[in-house]
Amino acid sequence: MSGLSRRQMLGSLAAGGAALALPAIVRAGAGSARVVIVGGGFGGATAARYLKRHAPQLQVTLVEPAPRFHTCPFSNLYLAGLRSWDSLGHGFEGLRAAGVEVIHARAEDVDARRRNVRLSTGQTLGWDRLVLSPGVDMRWDALAGYDEAASQLAPHAWKAGPQTQLLRRQMEAMEDGGSFVMVIPDNPFRCPPGPYERAAMVAHYFKRHKPRSKILLLDAKDNFSKKGLFQQGWKALYGDMIEWVGLADDGRVTRVDAGTLTVETAFGQIHKAAVLNVIPPQKAGLIAERAGVVDASGWVPVKAENFETRQVAGIYALGDATLAAPMPKSAFVANTQAKLAAATIAADLLGQAPPAALFTNTCYSLIGPDYGISVAGVYGAAEGRIVERPGSGGVSPGTADAAFRAAEAAHGASWYAAICADIWGAG
């Protein structure tokens, strides 16, 4: 419902009009409205905090299984040995202090008609608005030989958690001179620069501990985020330790044998790994499917102006699960999408005019401890589509001195502290 029509309805209410025709929220006041948010990551936790900030009288409930949320951003630094595991974890006390009800459970099903969500605890929560920020699930049927069992031998480590720790243990156990093979999917996938930062962070570890080792990147595409900057940085810091093979050079992997740690490419080349890291194709988290908001692509189409899903009114979706190109699937954009959606939902429930859409993105990638690069972008909504603002965005300069690269490395660490404080901090 638009702000205008709500104001018209409120006007008719004030005039003693058809009060019974109004939604319960408006009749009883926004204080009785409940917003349920599924997912305590960069999208969901941001939405919860900012809904409370915009409309303290709302009942805001966040559903997240993990008592501490470990972030994918900076998990490559953990692989490198530059960050502790604990430093990636964020609890929910700050959100509770901000008035958010946090329930540690898994959301298992959504009834869009009755407007409720069923949890793994058996509890059912009613909602006036539902926000889904479930992140990604792996498509276990998309790459021959790579299913959930195979990921215990050849980890994806593309959700921060036990998979990430398993990959680190495998790196530690690997003998010097071994081959670390990474399988990289075609677009779209979570964190477009992530695989290439990971290559650098694995190289950082190898250079110090296993200098005769090699890193082979088998990629299903010919171009990737910040490609020129990554290749320049790899060369500068790690010589020829990292070899990238794109689609045109038979980089696309079509079969995985996790038992023997071998992969086969489209043209039949076999590569044997000592450590095999397979990042498979992905889709929106399962609860989005259960809610009926995904399309045939496996992702969630959303309205560009507010991130309400196109399939179901009253259900919003955020972050990596959504179809939001040309925005990347990044933590930063999940956060700015959440801020727009939270302001929109609060305005809607309070009978105010909605905000204008604007999204920003900044992604830092670390190539070495003192070598950072970045990509940025600004996006708006026009005629129902997300559009990059003309003239905005782009990557770090190709030619820059060591001080510039060191500054961007420091800025990356500063970004992580700031955004985590914004989302999970004491506030």
Next chain:
Amino acid sequence: MQPSSRVAPALLSLASLGLALAGPAAAAELPATTAAVLAGGCVNCHGPDGRAQGAIPPIGGLDEGYLRARLLAFRDGRDAPGSVMTRLMKGHDTDQIEALAKWFARGGTR
């Protein structure tokens, strides 16, 4: 009546209201919810309420005129042309920059 004689009293009255620093009279003030959404991107690096503790400088509570001038300089490529700030500000119009300068001058809240 000459145009100049109409403009001068208007400027004078703006100044007397303490609004002379508010920027060009043409700038339309953005609604608070829209300003909040805009500012939401900034705090991801500059910290809650713009009060970062790390290598990225704090912006909360700085002088509004300084913030406006600096943001415009980034946008126009006159300050740190290779930086993230230049790439970001090129996506913002004058009204948006105005709203951000006000927002963070007030301490990062509405």
